Amino acid sequence: MWLVLTVDLARVAFTRFAVPEITGLGAIGGEWTGAEHPVGFEATQIVPSWTARTAPGSWIEIALRARTASGALTKWYVMGRWSEHGDPRTSVPGQGDGDGDVAVDTFVARRPVTAYQVRVAWHGAGARVTGLGVMASALPLHPPEPAPFTPGPAVELPVPRHAQHAHAGHHPRYDGGGANWCGPASVAMVLGFWGRGPSAGELAWVGGGDPAPVVDHAAAGTYDTSYQGTGNWPFGVAYAGRYGLAGFVTRLRSAAELECFVRAGIPVITSQSFKAAELPGSCYSTSGHLLVVTGFTAEGDVVVNDPAAPRDAEVSRVYPRAAFEHVWLRSSGSGGIAYVIHPPEVPLPPCSNGNW
Incomplete structure (x- = not known):
């Protein structure tokens, strides 16, 4: 267990x-x-x-x-x-x-x-x-008590995959792409899953040869001129609203709650920070990073589209459940921050705990 x-x-x-x-x-x-x-x-x-x-x-x-x-x-x-x-x-x-x-x-x-x-x-x-x-x-001052987990059937949503590093050096006025564009890449992946996003005409300014113009457009559409970055959580949600989607930022308490959304057909963007050794398989450290939770294995591990992968083919990854929850939920990180983006007609899973 x-x-x-x-x-x-x-x-x-x-x-x-x-x-x-x-x-x-x-x-x-x-x-x-x-x-x-x-x-x-x-x-x-x-x-x-x-x-x-x-x-x-x-x-x-x-x-x-x-x-x-x-x-x-x-x-x-x-x-x-x-x-x-x-x-x-x-x-x-x-x-x-x-x-x-x-x-x-x-x-x-x-x-x-x-x-x-x-x-x-x-x-x-x-x-x-x-x-x-x-x-x-109000995040707890001390680590919460652990909770049990019961494995279930595997699930994975077909979310498009975009590697942020494919955009290294793109459009410096929007924080330069690459390592700084985990937020735009994550939002673009979720919009693509829902079949929403900018038209070809809206993407014309990006320029030819771009591997995924929708990521550049999301960077331009979420860039915070004061923060000088694209990681503002509510701005990511607001950008999705341009394309008829609903969304919100909240805190979830466990991978079990994430799983409720995924099994309802809704991928979730999460925010976390960690050292490479804390999240096996990540191969990088970060002081703050966004990715998309897309599924769960039969053993309960977390399937994600991690835009920090070097190329699109490596974006889909599986992270150990306990390690993922630790770096995502701890108070010194983002404390379970997630944002949910979905069409208004797609119902959210039932909630009895008051956090969505």
Whole structure:
């Protein structure tokens, strides 16, 4: 029997907000502020995610404020300014104070918070939000107790394979391709699985001879001008929203939850950091990396499309379940971060734990 580490799910809460209420504003701009939303525990991190359509010249801003455990309200923190055309598409640094700070895509509380409000502002004509979710969490200070695993039948989804290193040196204005494009490669793979993505006309700027222009397009479409990178989690979800897909960022507690999505026909993008020896078969170390979970072996090991492979033919890999869970779920890494991208008509697996 395998033993796997789990995130304390009692300290993860995901909320999906009612989009019709948010989008019922004037065509040329406006603002919506949600009611104060209790978390249910003392949270230390909050990550909003969204999908939206923005006509040229229009954009949206997502902001939040929180109520600390002492009862005080924080200021408003800007969590992202987004336009699918890139003007603007940026996180906002330099917002830190005694209550917290924004680390690219995550509000990090310096004082635990028990509730939050989210605000959406529209600028210009033709911007509309199609989905909005917020994940609040408090990662455990100590390693969680292990949980048992029972093997099941093998499953693997036919997700296209794209190696990020095939794009080394491409388009330096978007962080230069190669080692920096795990996020765009992962998002492009998931969009390809769903048969969505940019048209040939949208790809014309990439240039000839590119092994996978959709990866370059995803890099351009997710590039954060402040962060100067393509790894902003909500921006990856928002990019998929351009092509009619729904999506959200949350934390999952185990490979068992990943397996629920895969068996429902939905591949999942996960974020992890590790040294090569910690993840057998990886042959590399990383301080932060995105890949796509596509299946499970009959023995329970995790089948992934890992864009860090040197070429497309080697992208599909199998990682030992316990090792994968360890580097993905630990608090010093990404703490079980995952983002789920799917067509709205494809139902999510049942959830009884409040994290999707």
